[in-house]
Amino acid sequence: MKLSDVGELSLLKTIRRKFAVKSKYVIVSIGDDTAVIKPSGRNLLATTDMMVEGIHFDLNLITPYQLGFKLVSVNVSDIYAMGGRPQYLLLDIAMNRNTEKSFVDIFFDGIHDAMKLYGVSLIGGDISSSRKDMVIAATLIGDAKKHIKRSGAKPGDRIYVTGNLGDSACGLEILKRLTPESKQTVKSEKLKMKNETIKNLFLTLNSQLLTLNWSMVKPLLRRHLMPEARNPEKFIRYATSMIDLSDGLFIDLSRLCDESRVGAKIFMERIPVSSRMRTTSSMLGLDAMKLACSGGEDYELLFTASPTSPIPSLLRRGLGEIKTTHIGDIVKSVRKIIDKNGREKKFSASGYQHFENQR
Amino acid sequence: MKLSDVGELSLLKTIRRKFAVKSKYVIVSIGDDTAVIKPSGRNLLATTDMMVEGIHFDLNLITPYQLGFKLVSVNVSDIYAMGGRPQYLLLDIAMNRNTEKSFVDIFFDGIHDAMKLYGVSLIGGDISSSRKDMVIAATLIGDAKKHIKRSGAKPGDRIYVTGNLGDSACGLEILKRLTPESKQTVKSEKLKMKNETIKNLFLTLNSQLLTLNWSMVKPLLRRHLMPEARNPEKFIRYATSMIDLSDGLFIDLSRLCDESRVGAKIFMERIPVSSRMRTTSSMLGLDAMKLACSGGEDYELLFTASPTSPIPSLLRRGLGEIKTTHIGDIVKSVRKIIDKNGREKKFSASGYQHFENQR
Numbered sequence: 037m038k039l040s041d042v043g044e045l046s047l048l049k050t051i052r053r054k055f056a057v058k059s060k061y062v063i064v065s066i067g068d069d070t071a072v073i074k075p076s077g078r079n080l081l082a083t084t085d086m087m088v089e090g091i092h093f094d095l096n097l098i099t100p101y102q103l104g105f106k107l108v109s110v111n112v113s114d115i116y117a118m119g120g121r122p123q124y125l126l127l128d129i130a131m132n133r134n135t136e137k138s139f140v141d142i143f144f145d146g147i148h149d150a151m152k153l154y155g156v157s158l159i160g161g162d163i164s165s166s167r168k169d170m171v172i173a174a175t176l177i178g179d180a181k182k183h184i185k186r187s188g189a190k191p192g193d194r195i196y197v198t199g200n201l202g203d204s205a206c207g208l209e210i211l212k213r214l215t216p217e218s219k220q221t222v223k224s225e226k227l228k229m230k231n232e233t234i235k236n237l238f239l240t241l242n243s244q245l246l247t248l249n250w251s252m253v254k255p256l257l258r259r260h261l262m263p264e265a266r267n268p269e270k271f272i273r274y275a276t277s278m279i280d281l282s283d284g285l286f287i288d289l290s291r292l293c294d295e296s297r298v299g300a301k302i303f304m305e306r307i308p309v310s311s312r313m314r315t316t317s318s319m320l321g322l323d324a325m326k327l328a329c330s331g332g333e334d335y336e337l338l339f340t341a342s343p344t345s346p347i348p349s350l351l352r353r354g355l356g357e358i359k360t361t362h363i364g365d366i367v368k369s370v371r372k373i374i375d376k377n378g379r380e381k382k383f384s385a386s387g388y389q390h391f392e393n394q395r
Numbered sequence: 396m397k398l399s400d401v402g403e404l405s406l407l408k409t410i411r412r413k414f415a416v417k418s419k420y421v422i423v424s425i426g427d428d429t430a431v432i433k434p435s436g437r438n439l440l441a442t443t444d445m446m447v448e449g450i451h452f453d454l455n456l457i458t459p460y461q462l463g464f465k466l467v468s469v470n471v472s473d474i475y476a477m478g479g480r481p482q483y484l485l486l487d488i489a490m491n492r493n494t495e496k497s498f499v500d501i502f503f504d505g506i507h508d509a510m511k512l513y514g515v516s517l518i519g520g521d522i523s524s525s526r527k528d529m530v531i532a533a534t535l536i537g538d539a540k541k542h543i544k545r546s547g548a549k550p551g552d553r554i555y556v557t558g559n560l561g562d563s564a565c566g567l568e569i570l571k572r573l574t575p576e577s578k579q580t581v582k583s584e585k586l587k588m589k590n591e592t593i594k595n596l597f598l599t600l601n602s603q604l605l606t607l608n609w610s611m612v613k614p615l616l617r618r619h620l621m622p623e624a625r626n627p628e629k630f631i632r633y634a635t636s637m638i639d640l641s642d643g644l645f646i647d648l649s650r651l652c653d654e655s656r657v658g659a660k661i662f663m664e665r666i667p668v669s670s671r672m673r674t675t676s677s678m679l680g681l682d683a684m685k686l687a688c689s690g691g692e693d694y695e696l697l698f699t700a701s702p703t704s705p706i707p708s709l710l711r712r713g714l715g716e717i718k719t720t721h722i723g724d725i726v727k728s729v730r731k732i733i734d735k736n737g738r739e740k741k742f743s744a745s746g747y748q749h750f751e752n753q754r
Contacts, residue, residue, distance in 0.1 A: 069476040070442035083429035086487040117428040128532040175534035
């Protein structure tokens with residue numbers, strides 16, 4: 037059944053039922069002119085992110101479940117990067133009228149599950165038809181006792197990142213090269229990526245067929261297709277500045293440096309790269325460090341903390357479940373990356389830019 | 396110059412400069428992971444509305460200035476309809492990379508001027524490229540001392556609407572029928588519709604050329620192209636329920652009745668219709684009452700008030716600058732429209748629905 041057979045009103049009813057809000061802070065939810073929320077007394081955070089078909093995602097590569105999940109995650113990542121608590125979501129969705137109702141249902145399953153994971157309530161939205169491409173946007177409202185800006189880094193502060201960098205970018209490079217059959221395998225492979233019956237994926241590389249082991253590449257694909265945002269609660273009290281890595285380490289670190297009016301020195305061999313990413317990118321003939329530094333869509337957190345903060349000892353004792361790595365230090369003004377032989381190179385804000393000619 | 400020559404970062408810099416926020420409540424504005432707002436202590440309102448090229452607007456008919464203005468107005472209309480004060484705006488914009496930079500500048504002029512009119516600050520957003528169509532969405536945050544829901548109407552309450560209905564729908568019908576030359580005239584006719592050098596517009600109707608007087612149709616076009624939202628402050632204390640008319644009187648009144656679990660009787664001859672709309676729709680061979688009842692995009696307010704409220708006497712003394720009309724009464728369950736001869740007809744939720752086959 038297509039959306040043109042279902043109609044907007046009936047679709048809205050389904051959504052209203054699926055996302056019924058139980059929070060005592062939500063006085064009015066979906067179904068009036070606006071939502072009404074009881075104030076928490078804390079400062080309010082608000083962010084918005086949009087995803088456009090053909091630009092941010094390719095429906096041949098991502099399932100509707102993953103797409104919905106990712107839309108929520110990328111917004112939550114911004115609230116976390118500010119040191120906040122994600123709370124209320126508003127959705128804008130434009131879809132072709134020939135979209136299958138089942139596609140929409142599964143898309144909302146992904147949104148629903150991500151919202152549950154992060155403790156977020158849906159309080160409003162707008163649904164529209166579109167002539168061709170699907171466009172989705174979410175605005176997320178949250179609050180914070182103490183917010184962490186990009187501008188608080190001081191020379192001498194240490195620079196940390198969570199997780200591994202480049203996994204997501206490497207996942208995308210794999211997806212792009214999959215054979216049509218393997219694309220189908222990945223897409224049909226249960227939307228939540230829990231099916232373990234797949235053994236191998238096949239890629240086309242320089243007209244040759246390449247075989248990749250599923251268990252090796254699955255975490256890379258997953259990091260790209262349905263990233264989980266990193267909650268900084270374990271280290272937030274010590275962070276002097278923070279940003280989430282959405283456009284790539286170099287561009288996002290440059291932003292933090294711009295706002296803090298400082299420089300940074302980072303050590304190439306300290307940049308956390310998973311061995312599966314290193315192996316896979318080498319098989320694909322790609323530069324692992326380039327993916328890690330400029331690939332984008334990591335949705336890891338980069339933060340700074342004073343050298344006297346207890347973070348190093350916290351790290352030794354294992355900082356919760358999130359791997360965290362000291363990759364360099366804030367300095368007065370230069371922006372350099374240093375390789376294992378001590379050679380220094382300047383880095384600049386290179387990463388994805390919309391509208392640019394390079395892509 | 397096209398956006399592809401300008402690039403995202405340079406565009407963001409321009410926007411950040413243009414929309415610099417001075418409010419003492421805005422602790423962090425555009426340029427960090429999220430905005431940070433000091434709480435007012437009142438309940439928080441939030442709403443979102445999106446506009447899609449080819450569905451909500453046609454760039455051959457609307458100027459970028461008007462489009463920007465309208466995007467803000469339709470969101471403000473929702474906050475006003477809840478009895479709230481509009482405050483903080485987040486924007487999502489997807490545009491083709493071949494879009495002219497001047498188009499974008501003028502679009503932001505429209506957004507800027509509307510924000511100024513309503514006292515709103517821009518606190519965040521996301522800009523992306525799109526493959527073809529332009530898609531814009533805005534989320535508006537506000538607050539309210541006392542919010543007015545759709546669900547408060549009681550049998551016996553009087554039903555009021557602001558302004559005239561159908562002007563916007565009639566304006567759209569005119570625009571659709573303009574000759575290519577007159578389309579150009581309207582579009583070049585200074586973006587803010589302040590140029591008064593135009594004398595006539597020419598329409599094609601059943602292969603015949605029809606001449607319309609500019610001063611007669613201008614308010615109709617203006618109501619469609621750049622509506623102003625109605626501030627209910629003058630009557631808000633007396634409203635028992637309220638909704639803004641975006642999809643048409645019948646559908647929006649039905650929504651209010653659904654939420655209040657009541658019926659309504661409205662009197663056809665009381666529905667406020669401008670004489671210019673009546674004349675023009677008759678020249679176009681259109682049913683003025685149909686435009687007024689189901690045309691949509693009025694962005695007027697419909698509200699109910701107790702029969703003992705002082706609204707009737709306020710109306711006699713002139714209710715601020717907003718014309719307000721008593722069009723009928725809330726009843727227990729029937730939903731009827733009564734013509735001047737006393738004939739009753741049921742009305743139902745007919746109006747624009749996305750994805751439906753009828754359009």
